Amino acid sequence: MSRVYNFSAGPSCLPEEVLNECAKEMLDYNGTGQSVMEMSHRSKAYEPIIEDAEAMVRKLMKVPDNYKVLFVQGGGSTQFAMVAENLGIKHKKAAYIETGVWAKKAAAEAKKLGIEVDVIASSKDKNYSYIPRVEKISGDYDYAYICFNNTIMGTHYEYIPDTGDIPLVADISSCVLSEPLDVTKFGLLFAGAQKNLAPAGVTLVIIREDLIPEPENCLPGTPTMLAYKTHADNGSMYNTPPCYTIYVLGKVLHWIEANGGAEGMLKRNKEKADYLYNYLDSNEGNFYHATAQTGSRSLMNVPFLTKYSDHAADDEAAAAKEKEINDKFVKAASAAGLVNLKGHRLVGGMRASIYNAMTLDGVKALVDFMKKFAEENK
Ligand SMILES: Cc1ncc(COP(=O)(O)O)c(C=O)c1O
Secondary structure (H helix, E strand, O other), X not given: OOOOEEOOOOOOOOOHHHHHHHHHOOOOOOOOOOOHHHOOOOOOOOHHHHXXXXXXXXXXXXXXXXXXXXXXXXXXXXXXXXXXXXHOOOOOEEEEEEOOHHHHHHHHHHXXXXXXXXXXXXXXXXXXXXXXXXXXXXXXXXEEEEEOEEOOOOEEOOOOOEOOOOOXXXXXXOOOXXXXXXXXXXXXXXXXXXXXXXXXXXXXXXXXXXXOOOHHHOOOOOOHHHOHHHHHOOOOOOOOOOHHHHHHHHHHHHHHHHOOHHHHHHHHHHHHHHHHHHHHHOOOOOOEEXXXXXXXXXXXXXXXXXXXXXXXXXXHHHHHHHHHHHHHHHHHHHHOOEEOOEOOOOOOOEEEEOOOOOOHHHHHHHHHHXXXXXXXXX
């Protein structure tokens, strides 16, 4: 068997130890003679699985008792609407910091639901290559919204805006449990699982209890399934949850714990990201450059361009050359067992997503490949 190093932005690589355990238990989970895929979510065998997953989220993220931990479906994208429907109910007004696609999509969804959206800061002026500094947010907002790690742009908040009494909502889809995070600074956190926690199919929501409205107090027309209360009152089992994904999520959380918890992940992730950024920033690596500005750089997603990207926007021949080099890089990397490195079209070039499960060996293999490719194509 030969496994590749998978730099996909999501769904992404999972710890091999977890995959092996899942494989071992595939046909017979814990002497039940069934796979977890086949089990009723209300069975004696399954209940401890979801309970343990919640307990592990609470433990690893130090979630206080006055917060609910929910497992819902519909991905991060459904949260864009759920946040507005459940939280935007008093002033029907919210503050958004615009740091790229995912923050913009969240704001657009709120607007669609009739929320007055104030974009209080934006990094659009520099193609979202940095995180604007907003120390204090005040006003008659129902909530303030940020995307804490911007998967496409490769940027990450190095601070938490002070919102006083305004609940702060953060999309942590691409950085959940990659580092310690003070949950008490937030009213609501959410994360699609398919990057750092599990296969696709479940979304983790952590919400302060007093922010959960009765379903009838949500925005008019909010479907039952989109009221947080529905899930909070039913232990995330109002309907059939994504049972197998939650089972894998639990295993990933135990793997995180065995590897030092959130602090251990930060150390591991810093080591990997430093290795890659140090090369990108060095003279030796000047064939390439990282697109995210220092002070805003993500430890999880590292977009980078080659020197062929330095051309005028209307220089078609140079643009064609750039595309040729990028395509060649992605193809050759893939042939060398380094897959899913194609950059997002909004940034171009390449992107290495180096989530928790990516190893330092994987990043070293990438940098070795980059050196060789630069030498051959300079
Ligand atoms: C930061 C962020 N938020 C939200 C989403 C959307 O997530 P989903 O595909 O689970 O709806 C993504 C997807 O990559 C993302 O990176």
